[in-house]
Structures are given as C-alpha cells and as structure tokens.
Amino acid sequence: MSENTLYPGLNLGETHGEAHEQAESIVFGFWVFLMSDLIIFGILFASYASYLDPIGMAGGPGPKDLFDIKSVALQTGFLLFGGIAYAGVSLALKYEQGRAKLIAWLLVCAVLGAGFVVFEVKDFVTQAGKGGIPQASGWLSSYWTLVGLHGFHVCCGILWILTMIVQIATRGVDDTVKVRLSMLGVFWHFLDLIWVGIFSLVFLVPLA
Amino acid sequence: MSGGTSPIFGNLNWNVTPYTDAFQHPDSSTIIGAGAASVLVLGAIAGLALLTYMRWWGPLYRNWLTSPDAKKIGIMYIALALVMLTRGIIEGFVMRAHQATALGTLSAQESGLVAPDHFAELFSTHGTIMIFFVAMPLLIGLINFVMTQQLGARDMAFPVLNQVSLGLTAAGAALVMISLLVGQFGTGGWTMYPPYTGKIFSPGEGVDYWLWAILISGMGSTLTGMNFAVTIFKHRAPGMHLMRMPLFCWTSLCVAIMLIYAMPALTVSSAMLALDRYADFHFFTNASGGNMMNYANIFWMFGHPEVYILILPAFGVFSEISSTFSGKRLYGYTSLVIASMSIAVISFTVWLHHFFTMGQSAGVNIAFGIATMIIGIPTGVKIYDWMATMWRGRVRITAPIVYLTGFFLLFVIGGLSGIILANPSIDYQVHNSTFLVAHFHNVIIPGVLYGMLAGIHYWFPKAFGFRLSETWGRRTALLFVGGFVFTFMPLYVLGLMGMPRRSPTFQNPDFMPWMYLAAFGGVLMMCALASLVWTFWASYRNRVALAVPGGDPWNGSTLEWSTPAPVPEWTFPCIPQVSARHDWGERKRAGDPWKGPAAYTDIEMPANTVHGLLIAIAAFALGFAMVWHIWWLAIISILAIPGIVVIRGLRVIEPRIIPAAEVAEADRRFRRLVENLPPATRADEETERNRGVPDITEFAG
Ligand code: HEM
Ligand SMILES: [Cu+2]
Numbered sequence: 001m002s003e004n005t006l007y008p009g010l011n012l013g014e015t016h017g018e019a020h021e022q023a024e025s026i027v028f029g030f031w032v033f034l035m036s037d038l039i040i041f042g043i044l045f046a047s048y049a050s051y052l053d054p055i056g057m058a059g060g061p062g063p064k065d066l067f068d069i070k071s072v073a074l075q076t077g078f079l080l081f082g083g084i085a086y087a088g089v090s091l092a093l094k095y096e097q098g099r100a101k102l103i104a105w106l107l108v109c110a111v112l113g114a115g116f117v118v119f120e121v122k123d124f125v126t127q128a129g130k131g132g133i134p135q136a137s138g139w140l141s142s143y144w145t146l147v148g149l150h151g152f153h154v155c156c157g158i159l160w161i162l163t164m165i166v167q168i169a170t171r172g173v174d175d176t177v178k179v180r181l182s183m184l185g186v187f188w189h190f191l192d193l194i195w196v197g198i199f200s201l202v203f204l205v206p207l208a
Numbered sequence: 209m210s211g212g213t214s215p216i217f218g219n220l221n222w223n224v225t226p227y228t229d230a231f232q233h234p235d236s237s238t239i240i241g242a243g244a245a246s247v248l249v250l251g252a253i254a255g256l257a258l259l260t261y262m263r264w265w266g267p268l269y270r271n272w273l274t275s276p277d278a279k280k281i282g283i284m285y286i287a288l289a290l291v292m293l294t295r296g297i298i299e300g301f302v303m304r305a306h307q308a309t310a311l312g313t314l315s316a317q318e319s320g321l322v323a324p325d326h327f328a329e330l331f332s333t334h335g336t337i338m339i340f341f342v343a344m345p346l347l348i349g350l351i352n353f354v355m356t357q358q359l360g361a362r363d364m365a366f367p368v369l370n371q372v373s374l375g376l377t378a379a380g381a382a383l384v385m386i387s388l389l390v391g392q393f394g395t396g397g398w399t400m401y402p403p404y405t406g407k408i409f410s411p412g413e414g415v416d417y418w419l420w421a422i423l424i425s426g427m428g429s430t431l432t433g434m435n436f437a438v439t440i441f442k443h444r445a446p447g448m449h450l451m452r453m454p455l456f457c458w459t460s461l462c463v464a465i466m467l468i469y470a471m472p473a474l475t476v477s478s479a480m481l482a483l484d485r486y487a488d489f490h491f492f493t494n495a496s497g498g499n500m501m502n503y504a505n506i507f508w509m510f511g512h513p514e515v516y517i518l519i520l521p522a523f524g525v526f527s528e529i530s531s532t533f534s535g536k537r538l539y540g541y542t543s544l545v546i547a548s549m550s551i552a553v554i555s556f557t558v559w560l561h562h563f564f565t566m567g568q569s570a571g572v573n574i575a576f577g578i579a580t581m582i583i584g585i586p587t588g589v590k591i592y593d594w595m596a597t598m599w600r601g602r603v604r605i606t607a608p609i610v611y612l613t614g615f616f617l618l619f620v621i622g623g624l625s626g627i628i629l630a631n632p633s634i635d636y637q638v639h640n641s642t643f644l645v646a647h648f649h650n651v652i653i654p655g656v657l658y659g660m661l662a663g664i665h666y667w668f669p670k671a672f673g674f675r676l677s678e679t680w681g682r683r684t685a686l687l688f689v690g691g692f693v694f695t696f697m698p699l700y701v702l703g704l705m706g707m708p709r710r711s712p713t714f715q716n717p718d719f720m721p722w723m724y725l726a727a728f729g730g731v732l733m734m735c736a737l738a739s740l741v742w743t744f745w746a747s748y749r750n751r752v753a754l755a756v757p758g759g760d761p762w763n764g765s766t767l768e769w770s771t772p773a774p775v776p777e778w779t780f781p782c783i784p785q786v787s788a789r790h791d792w793g794e795r796k797r798a799g800d801p802w803k804g805p806a807a808y809t810d811i812e813m814p815a816n817t818v819h820g821l822l823i824a825i826a827a828f829a830l831g832f833a834m835v836w837h838i839w840w841l842a843i844i845s846i847l848a849i850p851g852i853v854v855i856r857g858l859r860v861i862e863p864r865i866i867p868a869a870e871v872a873e874a875d876r877r878f879r880r881l882v883e884n885l886p887p888a889t890r891a892d893e894e895t896e897r898n899r900g901v902p903d904i905t906e907f908a909g
Contacts, residue, residue, distance in 0.1 A: 138497030
C-alpha cells in the first residue's frame with residue numbers, strides 16, 4: 001500500500017507473513033475505534049465528577065454507604081490478571097504453539113473476566129439492596145452508567161473470546177483469525193486501562 | 209396515545225396517524241399534517257410501483273444495496289440526502305409561510321397556518337433533518353465518492369463497514385420520515401434540551417424518535433470517521449505523500465478525526481437522555497440531583513465540532529473548483545493545509561459559546577469568546593487563498609463558480625455575524641433571537657449547501673458519464689443565492705428588533721414587512737429546489753449530448769480525472785505511482801498523460817454482501833420498537849445485530865477477482881476512445897464538443 005511501515009505489534013506468527021499486512025490497517029482501525037470509545041468513557045468520568053457532590057447525591061446513599069473496597073480490590077485482581085493472561089495468547093500465537101494452547105489461554109482469560117463480572121454484579125446487587133439504585137440520584141445514575149458500561153464491555157470481551165475459540169476450532173488459525181486475536185488483545189487491555197481510572201476516580205477519590 | 213400498552217403492538221394504535229386529527233378537527237394545521245403524511249405514503253407507493261414496473265428490484269439489490277464499493281455508497285448517501293433536503297426545504301417554506309401569517313393579538317394569540325405544537329415539530333424535524341440527514345450524508349457521500357479516487361486507492365479500508373455506516377444513517381433517516389405518518393416528532397428543537405424533553409414535560413414518542421434516529425445514525429457516522437481516517441493513513445497510492453494529497457483529502461482527514469472525537473459526545477448525551485426517559489435515571493431532571501447543564505455542555509462538545517465537520521468538506525470542494533475553473537494552481541496549498549488542521553483543532557475549544565447565558569463566570573465566557581474569534585483567522589486565510597487562486601486566472605463562470613462567488617459574498621457576512629455573537633456581552637442581547645437563526649443559516653447555506661451542490665455538479669460526470677446542464681446549474685445557484693438573501697437577511701433585522709427564535713406567534717405588527725420579505729425568500733428557495741430537480745432531469749434527457757466518456761471534462765489536475773466517466777468499479781486499472789502533488793496535471797505537462805500501463809494484473813474486489821442491509825433493517829426495527837415500546841421486537845433486533853456480525857465473522861469470505869484480461873480489455877478500449885476523441889479547448893467546455901478529453905496544451909494548473 002503506502003510507504004508506511006509495517007504493523008508495529010507483536011509478530012503474528014514465526015515470520016512476518018501476510019497477516020502482518022492485514023494487521024497494518026485493521027488493527028490500526030481498531031485502535032482508532034478504541035480512541036473514540038475512550039472519549040465516551042472520558043465524558044462519563046467527567047460527568048461522574050460533576051455529580052459527586054451533595055447536590056448530585058440529593059440526600060440518597062453516598063459512596064461511604066455503598067462501596068465495599070475489598071470487593072473492588074478483588075475485582076481489580078481478576079481483571080488485571082486476566083489482562084496478563086492474554087500474554088499467553090499472544091505468545092502462543094507468535095510461536096505457533098498450536099490450537100490447544102491458544103484455546104487454553106483464551107479460556108483462562110475468559111474465566112478471570114467472568115470472575116470480575118460475578119463480583120461486580122454481586123456489588124451492584126448489594127448496593128441496590130441498600131437503596132443505591134440508579135434512579136435514586138444523579139450521582140448514582142452516573143455511577144451505574146459508567147461502571148455498568150465498563151462491565152458491559154467486559155461481558156462483550158468474554159463473548160468475543162468465546163467466538164474466537166469457536167473460530168479457532170472450526171476454521172483454524174488463519175490470517176483473519178490471527179488479526180482478530182490481536183485486536184481482541186488490544187481490547188482486553190483497554191478494559192484494564194479504563195478500570196484503573198474507575199478504581200481510582202470512582203472508588204478511591206470519594207472514599208479518601 | 210390513548211389506551212394502555214399492548215404486549216404485541218406496544219403503544220401503537222389506530223389513532224397515531226395525523227388522519228385522526230384531521231378528521232376530528234380539520235383546520236389548516238391538521239390538514240397540512242395529514243397532507244405531509246399522504247405525500248410520504250404516495251411517494252413510497254409510487255417508488256415501489258416504479259421499481260416493480262421497470263423491473264428494477266433486481267438491479268437495485270445487486271448493483272446498489274449489496275455493493276461495498278465506496279463510490280456507489282457515496283452516491284447512495286447523496287441520493288438519501290437529496291430526498292431529505294426536499295423535505296427540509298419544504299418544511300422551511302411552511303415555517304416561513306406560517307410566520308408570515310402568525311401576527312396575533314394579545315387576546316387572540318394563536319394565529320397562522322399551523323398550530324404552535326405543529327410549528328415546534330416543524331422546526332425540530334427541519335433542524336434535525338438538515339443537520340443529520342442532509343448535510344452529513346451529503347458530505348460523507350461526497351467524500352466516499354471522491355476521496356478514494358483522489359488518493360489512488362481501490363476502495364475504503366473497510367468496505368463492508370462502510371456499507372453498515374450507510375445502513376445506519378438510512379435507518380435513522382427512515383425513523384424521522386416514518387414519524388410523519390406514525391405518531392409525532394419531538395418539539396424540543398434539533399438540540400432537544402432537557403428538562404423540557406424529559407419524561408415529565410414531553411411524554412409520548414416524539415423525543416424518542418429523535419433519540420433513536422440520532423443514536424443510530426450517530427453510530428454510523430463514528431464508524432465512517434474511522435473508515436476515512438484509516439483509508440487516508442494506510443491506503444494511499446505509492447508516492448502519495450500526505451503533502452501531495454489534494455486539499456479535499458486533507459479536509460476529509462480533518463473531518464475523519466473530528467467525527468472520531470466529536471460523535472461520541474453526542475452518543476453520550478443522547479444515551480443519558482434516553483436513560484432518563486426510559487429508566488427514570490436522573491442525569492438531567494429537575495429533581496433528585498439531575499443537572500440539565502451537563503446536557504448542554506456535552507451536546508455542544510459534539511455540536512460545535514459538528515459545524516466544522518459540516519463546513520470543512522465544502523472548503524475542500526472550493527479548493528478544488530477554484531483552481532480547476534481558473535486554470536491555475538491552488539494558491540497557498542501549505543497554508544490551506546495548516547488552516548484546515550487548525551480549524552479542526554480549535555473547533556474543539558469553543559463549544560461554550562452556545563450557552564454564554566447559562567451563568568458561568570465572566571472569565572470563562574471571555575476565554576471561550578476569544579477562542580471563538582481566533583477560529584476566524586484560519587478561515588480568513590482560506591478565503592484569501594481562494595481569491596488569490598482565482599486572481600488573474602482565466603475563470604470560467606460555470607455553476608460551481610457561481611456557487612463559489614455566492615459563498616464568498618455571503619459566507620463572509622455570516623462569519624462576521626458569528627464574530628459579533630462571539631462577544632459574550634453582545635450575545636446576551638441577541639441570544640436565542642432570530643439574529644442567531646440568520647447567522648447560522650448564513651454560514652450553513654452558503655457554506656455547506658453551496659459547497660456540496662458545487663461538488664455534486666463538479667464530480668457528477670465522473671459518476672454518471674455526462675455533465676449537468678450548465679444553464680440550469682447556474683440558474684439553480686442564482687436562485688439559491690437570491691433565496692438566501694431574501695429569506696435570512698430580514699431575520700437579522702427581526703432579531704435586533706427582539707424577535708425570539710422558534711416563535712409560533714408574535715404581537716408586534718412592525719415585524720410584518722420583514723416577514724413578508726422572508727416569506728418571499730422562502731418562495732425563491734422552493735424555486736431553487738425545483739430548479740435543482742429540473743437540472744438533473746433536463747441533463748438526464750440530454751445525456752447523449754452531455755456525455756464525456758473521456759473522463760476529464762474540466763481539464764483537472766487530480767487523479768480522479770485520469771479515469772473514464774463513468775468511472776469503472778475498480779477505478780484504476782493499476783494502482784497509480786504518484787510522483788507529484790498534482791500528479792495528473794504533471795502528467796499532462798509531461799505530455800501523453802493517457803499512456804496505458806505496461807501490464808495488467810488481476811484485481812481483488814470485496815464481494816457483494818447483504819450485511820449492511822440486514823444491519824440497517826435490524827437497526828430500524830430496534831429504533832421503531834423502542835419508540836413505541838414494542839419490547840419483544842426490541843429484544844429480537846438488539847440480539848440480531850451482534851448475531852449478524854458474529855455469523856459473518858465465522859464464515860470465510862473470498863474476495864471477488866476481476867481477471868486481468870477483462871481489465872485490460874476495458875482499459876485499452878478507453879485509451880483508444882480517448883485517442884479518437886477531439887480535444888476540447890477551454891472555450892468549448894460548455895458545448896457538445898467537450899467529450900471529456902481536454903486540450904492538454906491549455907493546461908495551466
Ligand atoms: C433552504 C431553505 C431553508 C429555509 C427556508 C429554512 C428555514 C428555517 C426556519 C424558518 C427555521 C426556524 C427559525 C426559528 O426558530 O425561528 C429554521 C431553523 C433551522 N434550520 Fe433552516 N432553513 C433552510 C435551510 C436550512 C439548511 C440548509 C440547514 C442546515 C444544513 C438548516 C438548519 C436549520 C437548523 C439547525 C435550525 C434550528 C432548528 C431549531 O430551532 O432547533 N436550515 N430554518
Ligand atoms: Cu459553535
């Protein structure tokens with residue numbers, strides 16, 4: 001195509017194959033998409049900050065009544081280890097270690113992601129039980145939207161992992177699948193990044 | 209809206225159409241409503257009948273709806289936009305006619321053609337349509353059609369995604385259209401500010417129509433932005449360095465970046481409003497810690513960049529046509545590039561000027577006021593560059609040049625009134641008056657509308673193989689210029705006299721002379737619309753005489769003019785090797801630009817697919833179901849969308865191969881044709897002697 005250099009990510013196979021040429025624009029495009037997604041999160045972060053005051057809480061339950069920092073720490077652990085586990089996928093891909101290994105590592109990621117979701121949902125349920133439903137105040141609306149959207153992303157990521165497993169099993173590790181795996185990797189790490197923001201701004205700041 | 213919610217039909221019942229109103233209390237307002245619905249229904253029936261009678265269903269499906277070709281997608285965008293433009297202009301005319309009869313008295317306040325609520329619906333649909341379903345598809349369509357050709361690319365980076373974007377935009381437009389017949393549209397203006405548009409003050413389906421049209425089409429525009437950006441960064445022909453790109457591509461790049469960063473804000477503000485309405489959240493409610501100023505803030509984080517998204521492609525078009533029709537090289541290429549990029553960046557820092565009166569401190573207002581004024585500088589640079597391009601050129605007064613001249617004269621006035629509004633203390637006086645309405649129409653019509661119409665006129669032969677009638681093109685342009693002056697200049701005066709915008713009625717008889725002038729302008733605008741339609745029709749009938757198979761009717765200098773007209777689906781037989789900024793022009797200067805490639809290879813094209821169409825149908829069903837609370841349909845369609853994507857992901861999709869022999873055959877035929885066509889001089893340009901092969905000795909660009 002143009003005189004641009006090749007896709008700078010990890011090798012998608014032992015040598016620079018055709019997958020690399022495809023990755024060049026597809027993975028770049030996916031990065032662009034995530035930048036746009038990042039703006040969505042950015043605006044939600046800003047909104048959250050703007051509702052984080054007594055007026056926004058409107059006499060409803062506040063952070064100290066609702067947040068369980070231990071559970072949040074646990075979720076953080078699940079999610080970040082899930083991110084690290086994806087390295088297994090990338091390396092298995094690069095060194096062509098076979099389908100079984102790829103699928104195994106993908107499953108590890110999915111399970112850790114699911115662990116995160118389970119604890120997050122548990123928190124949501126407890127909070128709702130204490131009256132912390134999104135209909136209670138502007139602050140809670142923004143809390144549920146921001147954290148819920150991230151959780152929704154994680155669920156999408158898990159679904160994506162599962163469809164990748166099906167693809168690897170049915171069509172094998174062809175170039176298209178390789179490129180999709182590297183996009184999935186970018187996405188999966190992006191979720192960690194957002195979570196770091198949520199962990200600090202949404203949970204730590206108001207508790208501090 | 210009477211009766212409960214049925215599990216199958218949601219809130220739908222037989223009383224939602226405007227006919228019920230028209231039968232129960234017939235007056236001018238309800239009859240206009242029923243008439244508009246009838247036009248929609250009859251138009252749809254006529255369209256379906258025509259397709260059936262002409263046996264066009266097959267070709268429409270095979271050649272258009274399932275095509276991932278960016279050029280065809282571009283043409284479909286523009287067709288959609290022109291249909292919506294028709295509705296938008298008619299609505300504008302009805303509003304002008306209404307206000308010309310809306311002088312009320314203190315005792316009988318309501319008067320005029322349409323009822324106040326109906327008037328509110330009119331300005332809301334008009335604004336929404338004009339911005340999201342006219343201006344956006346026009347520019348996205350034009351970029352789709354032109355940009356890949358100018359870059360020397362075979363197609364967009366993601367052709368199927370492109371199809372999906374078109375489908376989402378069309379689904380949004382269809383929602384706005386169907387609201388004519390089924391239920392009502394919102395009355396909150398194109399910005400739909402809460403709390404008025406919250407559930408308490410606006411129950412019913414109106415605001416939801418807007419929300420879903422915006423959410424769905426906005427998603428399409430975000431994806432388009434990504435597609436454009438990746439295409440420009442990764443799919444340029446070899447040798448097409450960034451600083452060799454035609455200016456239209458530069459402005460497309462700005463648009464792409466702005467779409468990527470601005471559209472999410474609209475998605476967020478609309479989604480929050482939807483949560484407030486559907487799930488009782490409290491983002492923007494009056495009670496429980498809601499804060500409507502957040503809506504204004506987020507909406508305009510999108511809204512202001514949006515207006516530059518609209519204008520920059522027009523700037524791109526003006527850059528191309530000022531140079532081509534003056535037979536001169538574009539003056540100040542680098543300064544134009546820098547100006548475009550500066551506009552794109554600065555446009556993200558001024559959004560607050562849309563709510564100077566909302567109570568933030570003077571210091572904040574001043575900062576944003578100054579930022580707003582600064583944006584006038586790069587814009588001014590551009591105007592001077594175009595004028596310098598034309599200076600001492602051999603300017604041919606073609607239709608695009610008439611648009612450009614109208615743009616010069618009028619856009620500067622609109623820009624200056626913008627600078628006036630950028631001063632917060634003045635804005636306090638004229639805020640929300642028709643002065644503002646005059647201002648934004650004054651930049652949007654001469655800028656966006658003229659620019660896009662000029663671009664359509666300029667590139668039309670590339671798409672369809674024949675030129676548009678210059679005579680009718682010029683008449684249309686002049687009518688749009690005259691129509692603008694009469695419709696909107698009076699609104700400056702009315703605004704200074706204190707008339708608020710969006711007024712269904714007023715009691716000051718001094719307004720009337722200006723109202724009549726504006727109404728006359730509305731008539732001219734309708735004539736311009738008719739003349740535009742006639743231009744297409746008259747040129748179509750005369751297409752043999754206007755044919756330009758040589759493909760270069762204006763003696764252009766950019767790559768898209770090197771191919772036949774109409775351009776083949778593969779655009780270039782071989783991806784060109786670019787060696788200069790105006791590559792096609794340089795090849796003309798070197799002599800024998802039409803020399804064919806030495807060898808041909810097979811061409812890989814993305815295979816046709818119904819993917820985009822299916823997603824469009826599902827998205828429309830989702831929007832409609834959500835508007836009418838038909839939950840089962842909403843659930844099915846929301847699951848259908850990822851389902852369609854996943855199914856496509858699981859299949860291995862082979863591209864379509866066009867054999868080298870076929871390409872060679874077609875290309876050689878084209879080269880022979882060009883050799884045998886007589887070259888047309890500049891003086892012949894508008895005559896039948898112009899067969900699309902210019903006299904290259906005259907080339908001076
Ligand atoms: C061609 C002839 C046109 C006519 C006769 C016309 C007329 C009008 C009128 C009468 C209004 C209502 C003014 C008020 O609130 O007092 C209006 C509003 C508006 N127009 Fe136009 N217009 C035209 C073209 C356009 C175009 C080309 C665009 C944009 C591409 C546009 C965008 C808008 C917008 C955004 C509003 C604001 C709607 C709102 O208040 O929410 N108009 N127009
Ligand atoms: Cu603005």
